[in-house]
Amino acid sequence: MASILIKNTTREQREQIVRESLGDEYDVGCGYESTGINYQLYIDGVKELRELNMEANCGFEVAHPEERKSGCNMI
Incomplete structure (x- = not known):
């Protein structure tokens, strides 16, 4: 699989x-x-x-602490 990092892709490729x-x-x-x-x-x-x-996962963990698995520091 080719790299999907910003530095290795064009805007069109990211789209x-x-x-x-x-x-x-x-x-x-x-x-x-x-x-x-x-x-x-x-x-x-x-x-x-x-x-x-990662940010989306942390948002989920904050909203649903009973599902916390990765120990996100956002509280």
């Missing part, structure tokens, strides 16, 4: 990565807000996917 990952019902720029992750930050080259996924 395609998000589109393919989320499926056909999502369109880049809209629709994926229901996932709880702002993928536009990745597309724009601001944050890596890894960072966005």
Whole structure:
């Protein structure tokens, strides 16, 4: 698999990565807000996917502490 890091991809490639990952019902720029992750930050080259996924996981753990598994420090 090719690298998906911002430094190794173009904006167009990042758009395609998000589109393919989320499926056909999502369109880049809209629709994926229901996932709880702002993928536009990745597309724009601001944050890596890894960072966005970690933040989303921490948000879930804060909202549902009974499901806490990774010990997120956000409280």
